[in-house]
Amino acid sequence: MKQKAELRRQQIIKAAFEAVADKGYEAVTLQDIAEYADVSKGVSNYYFKNKEDVLAHLLIQITERIYEKEKTAVEMESSAQAMLHAYIDSVFVGPLENERFFKVYLDFLAQATRNERYREINARFYSNCASICTLILNRGLDEGTYTVTDVEEASKTIRSLIDGFMIQWLMTGDRDQHSTYKKLSLSAITSYLTSRTASQ
Amino acid sequence: MKQKAELRRQQIIKAAFEAVADKGYEAVTLQDIAEYADVSKGVSNYYFKNKEDVLAHLLIQITERIYEKEKTAVEMESSAQAMLHAYIDSVFVGPLENERFFKVYLDFLAQATRNERYREINARFYSNCASICTLILNRGLDEGTYTVTDVEEASKTIRSLIDGFMIQWLMTGDRDQHSTYKKLSLSAITSYLTSRTASQ
DNA sequence: AAAATTATTCTGACCGGTCAAATAAATTGT
DNA sequence: ACAATTTATTTGACCGGTCAGAATAATTTT
Numbered sequence: 001m002k003q004k005a006e007l008r009r010q011q012i013i014k015a016a017f018e019a020v021a022d023k024g025y026e027a028v029t030l031q032d033i034a035e036y037a038d039v040s041k042g043v044s045n046y047y048f049k050n051k052e053d054v055l056a057h058l059l060i061q062i063t064e065r066i067y068e069k070e071k072t073a074v075e076m077e078s079s080a081q082a083m084l085h086a087y088i089d090s091v092f093v094g095p096l097e098n099e100r101f102f103k104v105y106l107d108f109l110a111q112a113t114r115n116e117r118y119r120e121i122n123a124r125f126y127s128n129c130a131s132i133c134t135l136i137l138n139r140g141l142d143e144g145t146y147t148v149t150d151v152e153e154a155s156k157t158i159r160s161l162i163d164g165f166m167i168q169w170l171m172t173g174d175r176d177q178h179s180t181y182k183k184l185s186l187s188a189i190t191s192y193l194t195s196r197t198a199s200q
Numbered sequence: 201m202k203q204k205a206e207l208r209r210q211q212i213i214k215a216a217f218e219a220v221a222d223k224g225y226e227a228v229t230l231q232d233i234a235e236y237a238d239v240s241k242g243v244s245n246y247y248f249k250n251k252e253d254v255l256a257h258l259l260i261q262i263t264e265r266i267y268e269k270e271k272t273a274v275e276m277e278s279s280a281q282a283m284l285h286a287y288i289d290s291v292f293v294g295p296l297e298n299e300r301f302f303k304v305y306l307d308f309l310a311q312a313t314r315n316e317r318y319r320e321i322n323a324r325f326y327s328n329c330a331s332i333c334t335l336i337l338n339r340g341l342d343e344g345t346y347t348v349t350d351v352e353e354a355s356k357t358i359r360s361l362i363d364g365f366m367i368q369w370l371m372t373g374d375r376d377q378h379s380t381y382k383k384l385s386l387s388a389i390t391s392y393l394t395s396r397t398a399s400q
Numbered sequence: 401a402a403a404a405t406t407a408t409t410c411t412g413a414c415c416g417g418t419c420a421a422a423t424a425a426a427t428t429g430t
Numbered sequence: 431a432c433a434a435t436t437t438a439t440t441t442g443a444c445c446g447g448t449c450a451g452a453a454t455a456a457t458t459t460t
Contacts, residue, residue, distance in 0.1 A: 008439090024314055026226030029415065040441045045417065103313045110310040113303045113370055114224055122371055156368060157388045163367060164360025170313055171322055188357045188392065195395035205405095229449060240407045245451065 009047050009057070012037050016058045021100045025055070025107035056117055059108050062101065063125035067132075074132055080140030084189065087132060091162055092182035095175040102166055130155045137193075146193045154193065161188050209247050209257070211237050216258045221300045225255070225307035256317055259308050262301065263325035267332075274332055280340030284389065287336060291362055292382035295375040302366055330355045337393075346393045354393065361388050 015037030019028045030051055034041045048054045073090040077083040092098060112118035133155030140146030148154040162185055169181040215237030219228045230251055234241045248254045273290040277283040292298060312318035333355030340346030348354040362385055369381040 005439090024226070024310070026224070030417085031415080042417095042419090042441060043439085046439070051416065106306075106310045106313060109367065109371070110224070110306045113306060116373075119371060119373060126368070126371065153384060153387075156365070156384060157361070160361050160364025160368060160385075160388070161357070162364070164362070164364035165356070167309065167363055168326070168356060168360060171309070171319060171326065173316075173319060184353060184356060185360075187353075188360070191395045192388065192392050195391045208405095230451085231449080241450095242407060242452095243405090246405075251450070 005047070012044055012047060012054060013058050013061055016054050017062065017104060020058070020104050020107060025111055056121065059118060059121050062104065063121060067125065067128040070132055074135060080136055080143050080145050083136045083139060085186070087136060088182060088186045092178065095178040098166065098178065099170065099175065102170055126159065129159055133158050140193065147196060148193050157192060158189055161185050208243070212244055212247060212254060213258050213261055216254050217262065217304060220258070220304050220307060225311055256321065259318060259321050262304065263321060267325065267328040270332055274335060280336055280343050280345050283336045283339060285386070287332060288382060288386045292378065295378040298366065298378065299370065299375065302370055306367070326359065329359055333358050340393065347396060348393050357392060358389055361385050
């Protein structure tokens with residue numbers, strides 16, 4: 001019976017994701033979420049405190065899932081470059097998934113500038129991403145493949161490149177450019193990590 | 201009288217900016233905008249078609265202003281590295297201005313994923329930014345300072361780093377980190393542009 | 401005074417959250 | 431085994447509040 005409640009919560013969160021992906025964070029109503037979940041309006045209020053609570057749980061869920069997928073993908077590999085490749089592969093999964101996820105994620109980022117709770121959840125996500133980058137970077141430094149000096153700085157740079165390119169891709173209406181931007185970010189990151197210039 | 205009308209429009213757009221910065225794109229109401237502009241509610245409807253029209257003009261205005269400021273700042277300089285420095289300086293102006301501008305801009309980015317008009321305005325902005333980057337890059341290539349091969353690719357990378365770092369800075373609640381992220385993006389861009397590795 | 405501009409009021413729609421009643425599921429007593 | 435009772439879940443109507451946009455009124459300008 002505890003499981004069933006958990007199942008319902010999952011069902012609502014999933015529906016919330018679809019609804020937000022379609023309509024946007026602010027535009028979505030509890031009614032929408034209920035319809036997407038094929039339940040009646042009251043259900044969300046039964047399982048969650050309020051609308052924000054539903055959406056906060058959605059943000060937690062998507063960021064944690066992404067993190068775990070990326071982490072296991074990277075841990076499967078042994079060389080730094082293979083790890084980086086695996087990382088980029090699991091970030092740039094495909095046009096459809098990326099569009100859906102990033103639309104929603106961007107909505108939350110915009111909200112996070114005015115919502116402490118969202119900012120905290122995102123900070124945890126960033127920190128998780130950094131831990132993956134650290135994994136890759138340390139391997140690369142051991143191998144001698146990477147020339148970067150500051151691991152923390154480098155992982156922030158990687159995150160910047162990924163977020164930045166993903167946004168640029170989203171903003172070109174052309175979904176076919178997905179592989180282009182994927183290659184672009186891989187090459188930019190590699191180029192940055194193997195740069196022979198003093199960081200001065 | 202034409203000028204006066206234009207003045208009123210400016211007043212409303214300015215008010216819309218402040219209102220959106222405080223409350224967020226979707227949360228803001230025409231009432232809010234009117235209050236920030238110290239006029240009554242009907243005024244916006246007189247000068248603009250509707251709410252979206254006000255906000256679209258706001259987006260056009262802020263992106264064009266930013267572009268012109270950045271462009272003139274870059275054109276003042278002669279060496280590539282000085283131009284890049286001037287560019288970064290006019291992007292990372294200061295904590296207060298950046299927070300206000302980027303909060304609003306991020307709101308529009310999130311909206312743009314579902315609004316063709318905003319996407320187009322932003323595409324024009326991106327293209328303007330790219331033209332600034334091209335200016336810098338060509339100078340750097342002439343000088344022999346930069347080793348990058350593909351100018352278009354490089355300008356996308358620069359944009360990624362700036363957007364990415366700006367978002368990261370916004371997401372740390374700590375406004376004092378502004379100069380850190382400014383340095384970070386300058387060093388990452390420089391490092392990328394002067395990298396000695398084959399782009400393969 | 402006529403036209404242009406600004407301020408106020410009205411309207412119909414919709415939202416989030418509440419809640420009483422309906423239904424389903426689980427538990428207990430016999 | 432089964433009926434009675436309790437508990438958990440679901441429903442949909444409802445309410446107070448708010449919004450965008452329209453209509454209207456007041457004011458200023460020409």
